[in-house]
Every structure is written in C-alpha cells, then in structure tokens.
Amino acid sequence: MGNLNSWYVRDAQGNNLAVYEAATSGGAVTWKEQQLYGFNHLGMWRPDVNLASANAPSVWTQTGKKFFELSNLPIAIGMGNVMSVISDEVVNDNGTYKPTVISANDYSPVIVVDQWRS
Structure with missing residues (x-):
C-alpha cells in the first residue's frame, strides 16, 4: 500500500x-468518513466511496457503514461521555432485533473507566 494524502x-x-x-x-x-450531526455529534458514516465512479446515495442504504454514539448525560449539557457505539446492522435473536454493539464502556461517578464493570 502506498502513501495516502488525506483531506479534512x-x-x-x-x-x-x-x-x-x-x-x-x-x-x-x-470519501472515507462523514460525521453525523444533529444538535450535537451523533456518530459517523463510513461510505468508503470512490468519488469518480460510485453513487454515494446508493451506499447510504447499505448497513454496517453507520455508527451511532450513545452517551450517559443529556446532549444539551454537551459533556456526555460516549458509553457505547452501535452500528446500523441488526441481529435477529429469535424475532427480537438487537443492534450490533461496536464498543461499550462503563464509568464511575468520577468519570473514569470502571475496571470492575467493563
């Protein structure tokens, strides 16, 4: 793999x-990444689209390319810690659809990773 130029x-x-x-x-x-915003940062879309040949809207409907951050404090405060990241892929567990968990953390009241519960 050769060297890459990146533009932000x-x-x-x-x-x-x-x-x-x-x-x-x-x-x-x-096009490697697109951040998703609402009132605050919601997550990320990774289209991985060659802009010369691909159609980005068609990639939007593919699952497994969008990641959403879930935090423990109200977004209005703007200080929420990302507790987990889930994907738009779902798992069918006997008729119950569950999100694919990419990562999950647990924090103690002093906002450090709680080693006993992670």
Whole structure:
C-alpha cells in the first residue's frame, strides 16, 4: 500500500465534517468518513466511496457503514461521555432485533473507566 494524502473538511468551529483520501501517486479520491450531526455529534458514516465512479446515495442504504454514539448525560449539557457505539446492522435473536454493539464502556461517578464493570 502506498502513501495516502488525506483531506479534512471542517466547519467554522473546527469540528470535523468529512475525510477524503487519495494515493500520493494520483489515485482516485475516496470519501472515507462523514460525521453525523444533529444538535450535537451523533456518530459517523463510513461510505468508503470512490468519488469518480460510485453513487454515494446508493451506499447510504447499505448497513454496517453507520455508527451511532450513545452517551450517559443529556446532549444539551454537551459533556456526555460516549458509553457505547452501535452500528446500523441488526441481529435477529429469535424475532427480537438487537443492534450490533461496536464498543461499550462503563464509568464511575468520577468519570473514569470502571475496571470492575467493563
């Protein structure tokens, strides 16, 4: 694998919005990441789309490319710790659909990872 050039698109406050990559040898530009925002940061979409040949809206409907962050404090405070990250893929457990958990953490009241419950 050769060297890559990466481009980061940011908003006026400096928040990362998207990441694009291309090989330094002049390869096609690939859309690697798109941050998802509502009132606050919700998660990330990883389309991994070659912009020269792919149709990004068709990739949006594919599962396993969107990741959502769940926090323990109200978003309005803006201080919530990400407790878990789930994917848009679901698992059918005898008729009950459950999200695919990518990562999960548990925190004590002093906001450190609780080693006894993780």
